[in-house]
Amino acid sequence: MNPHDHPHDHPHDHAPIESPADAAPSYYEVMETSIRELLVEKQLISPAEIRHQLEVLDSRTPALGAKIVARAWVDPEFRSRLLADGRLACEEFGITFYDDTKLIVLENTAKVHNLIVCTLCSCYPRPVLGLPPDWYKAKPYRARAVKEPRAVLKEFGTEIPEDVEIRVSDSTSMMRYLVLPRRPEGTENFTEEQLAALVTRDAMIGVITVNPVN
Amino acid sequence: MASTSTLGAHIVKAMGEEPAFKVGHAVRISVRYPVGHYRVPTYVRGKCATITAILYSGVNNEDEGFGKNVGAKAHYYRLAIPQKDLWPEYAGGATDVLEIEVFETWLERTHPL
Numbered sequence: 334m335n336p337h338d339h340p341h342d343h344p345h346d347h348a349p350i351e352s353p354a355d356a357a358p359s360y361y362e363v364m365e366t367s368i369r370e371l372l373v374e375k376q377l378i379s380p381a382e383i384r385h386q387l388e389v390l391d392s393r394t395p396a397l398g399a400k401i402v403a404r405a406w407v408d409p410e411f412r413s414r415l416l417a418d419g420r421l422a423c424e425e426f427g428i429t430f431y432d433d434t435k436l437i438v439l440e441n442t443a444k445v446h447n448l449i450v451c452t453l454c455s456c457y458p459r460p461v462l463g464l465p466p467d468w469y470k471a472k473p474y475r476a477r478a479v480k481e482p483r484a485v486l487k488e489f490g491t492e493i494p495e496d497v498e499i500r501v502s503d504s505t506s507m508m509r510y511l512v513l514p515r516r517p518e519g520t521e522n523f524t525e526e527q528l529a530a531l532v533t534r535d536a537m538i539g540v541i542t543v544n545p546v547n
Numbered sequence: 548m549a550s551t552s553t554l555g556a557h558i559v560k561a562m563g564e565e566p567a568f569k570v571g572h573a574v575r576i577s578v579r580y581p582v583g584h585y586r587v588p589t590y591v592r593g594k595c596a597t598i599t600a601i602l603y604s605g606v607n608n609e610d611e612g613f614g615k616n617v618g619a620k621a622h623y624y625r626l627a628i629p630q631k632d633l634w635p636e637y638a639g640g641a642t643d644v645l646e647i648e649v650f651e652t653w654l655e656r657t658h659p660l
Contacts (some may be wrong), residue, residue, distance in 0.1 A: 435602070437625075452588050479590070483639045498642040499630075506586040507605055507623065508648050 389431055393463040395534035397428055398511060401461060402537065403529035405438075406516045416440055419511060423461055430460045437502075440513045441542070445498045448486070448539035449510040450478035456504035458511045462534060469538065479503055489540040512539040519546040566622040567651055572598045574626070574654040584612030587653050591645075594633060595657060596626035599646065607650055622651040 358366070372378045401423060405412040415422035419436030430436070436458060439447035451457065452475045457465035468474050477485050482499050486492070493499060502510045514536040520528060523546075535541045568574060578593040586609055607621040630643040637643070 452590070453586065479645055480634055481638065482643070495640050497640070498644065499639060500643070501630075501645045503588065503645060503647045505588065505648050506608060506650075508602065508625070 390459070390464060393428075393460055395462050395532075395537065396529070397426070397463075398458070398461045398534070398537045399529040399532035401426065401428075401511075402513055402532045403525045405513055406528055407525050412513075415513070428461055432459065434458075434460070434507055434509045436461070436509050436511060438511050438513050439500070439502060439539075441515045441539070443497070443515075445500055446493045446539065446542075447510075447512045448478060448482050448499065448501045449504060449512060450475055450501060451504040452476070452479055453505055456506075456509060458509040458537075460509075461511060462537060466534070486540060489535065491541050512537050514539075514543045517543050517545040563622075566601050566604075566624070568598050568601075568622075568624065568654060570598050570600060573657045574598060575657050576626075576649060577653045577655055579653075581609075583609055585609050587649055588647075590633065591628060591647060591649075594628050596628045596647075596649075598624050599627045600625040602648060607652065609650065609652075624649055624651065624654065 369383065373380060373383075401415065404426075405415050411422065411425075414425075415438050419438040420430055420434075422438075423436060424430070434456075439449070441447055450469075455465055455470040457469065459465070474485065479501055482501050483493065486499075504510055514532065516528070517531065520531070523531075531543050531546070533541070533543075536543050573595060574597075575595050576587065576591050576593065602623045602625055604620045604622050607616070607619055610616040610619055625646055625648050627644045627646050629641075630637045630639060630645055631641065633645060
């Protein structure tokens with residue numbers, strides 16, 4: 334609806350707020366809608382199945398990844414299993430890999446900083462982090478993360494010393510990557526829950542580090 | 548490739564059952580431009596790389612995506628390429644690397660057997 338279709342009984346001088354939902358659908362949105370409606374009409378899939386799959390996606394958020402990271406920080410044996418086979422270790426938490434991808438967990442150390450990207454499309458560890466942020470799917474990040482990772486990191490406020498190796502992982506097909514950030518100093522007495530609260534999505538993509546606690 | 552099974556019998560494996568390359572091997576990524584659902588970004592084609600891990604043998608989705616050789620599996624590797632080899636103007640540490648996964652079908656030997 335037009336933003337000014339509502340009764341004008343209150344003063345306001347703001348510009349009308351444009352929601353993307355009001356914009357005309359793009360070519361691919363029209364194609365997706367057409368195919369979806371056809372599949373439903375032909376009874377190949379049901380609206381309930383589509384809704385269920387959206388629930389699957391919505392049930393995955395960076396909070397899951399943060400719990401995995403916090404457990405790895407406090408439990409060295411779990412950390413070893415996580416680094417050996419990321420998917421198996423996550424499945425211990427009941428996290429399913431509904432897209433049948435495998436997971437490599439990349440550990441940041443004093444000598445190596447990891448960054449993940451998908452130059453071809455938008456491969457992302459969705460089972461453990463949910464949907465990727467828009468910038469992760471956008472061409473500038475995808476093109477630049479592999480070519481000038483240090484400049485990209487700087488734009489996120491992350492300065493990695495020259496003698497620390499930057500290891501960029503380009504996800505191309507069946508593997509997904511999750512960065513295991515370094516546990517910040519000053520968290521020796523933190524509970525697992527308090528640690529998990531420090532771990533953000535961007536730290537598990539590798540564009541930032543987890544900041545030391547004062 | 549031959550090996551001895553736990554039964555003591557001499558088992559001869561078919562070609563392709565075992566990965567052709569080992570961790571630490573140097574390989575070159577092919578320069579090819581097939582029509583299809585290829586998963587090798589053009590910026591790494593023709594580059595030399597070192598194998599850092601043999602991931603598994605899985606369905607080659609490059610063929611699968613086009614309904615060819617349905618179910619055919621291929622060995623799948625993780626490779627490391629020095630950033631300075633990818634981008635001559637690369638600004639950053641000499642040890643910076645790019646790691647990427649590639650099916651064996653794209654890998655060439657850099658030296659004779």
